[in-house]
Amino acid sequence: MSQATPIVFVVDDDVSVRESLEMLIRCEGWQPETYAAASEFLARPRVQTPSCLILDVSLPGLNGLDLQKQVATERTEMPIIFITGHGDVPMTVRAMKAGAQEFLTKPFSDDVLLAAIRQALERSRIALGREMEIQSLKHRFASLTGRERQVMALVASGKPNKVVGSELGISEITVKAHRGRVMEKMNADSIADLVKMAGKLRLTRASEVAAPMA
Known part of the structure; x- marks a missing residue:
């Protein structure tokens, strides 16, 4: 796990945003995976690699906040960084209370986003390490x-x-x-x-x- 390339998932229905983030992520040495809708992302099997999710709030079909609920239940090791062009205080509070790593309003600088990604990937790495330790203990206990x-x-x-x-x-x-x-x-x-x-x-x-x- 420690040697695997971290994956940064992006879910945004704006193709220009997906393309620009994909380039930025790749330049940092991480592996980008981009999706236009929540359903596409959910079809992707869970990974055992440090990862995080850059998520637009407004999406066709399942929106970002609803997707967050599923990720929090099914992929607890994956921190979420929200991005939006029209965030408000109640929306931000809801996302952060639900465990979001960061809530960024467009436009934001590359440095701010990259710093958030680094923190999220470190959280993911620690969470996966703990999960692997517990699984090893359960195997020995069995x-x-x-x-x-x-x-x-x-x-x-x-x-x-x-x-x-x-x-x-x-x-x-x-x-x-x-x-x-x-x-x-x-x-x-x-x-x-x-x-x-x-x-x-x-x-x-x-x-x-x-x-x-x-």
């Missing part, structure tokens, strides 16, 4: 047995081996053995690491991660 998941939840909650064993009805030695396998499978260097992982996975009580077993 490799644990039911009992190991229970032990992980209890150990990560701060309970000593003796208490974990008492709650699960197993010996302290067995708890230690399970804990060792959990540390290995989760690639945790310390209990502190395991606690952080459990927090990211939102583990709580052992009863919520696996059914009781021997």
Whole structure:
């Protein structure tokens, strides 16, 4: 992901705007993709590359603010930069409250837009990194047995081996053995690491991660 060329999407029904932005984006070393309508953009599969969306407010069919709602739900890692020729305060407030990176009124300078794009792409890169980390944690967690998941939840909650064993009805030695396998499978260097992982996975009580077993 880190070596992939960032993609800057543009959705604007003005062909002259699309062409000028495409040239500007390409000159910065990013990959431009332009669309005349929201429906065309939505037909594009989600990318696992740092990206952002430059979006005109007024579009045929689905307008920019409505498209923003879908992007916020389906492509959370993609910041939006709004551009418009006739923005007003309520429109700007609505877009920003919904999470827009920036709201620019035409005409705006190239430098202002490029600065907004850089910030948006950095936000996207961080969001994708977090998503990949969570997916990796979920994959490792899925490799644990039911009992190991229970032990992980209890150990990560701060309970000593003796208490974990008492709650699960197993010996302290067995708890230690399970804990060792959990540390290995989760690639945790310390209990502190395991606690952080459990927090990211939102583990709580052992009863919520696996059914009781021997």
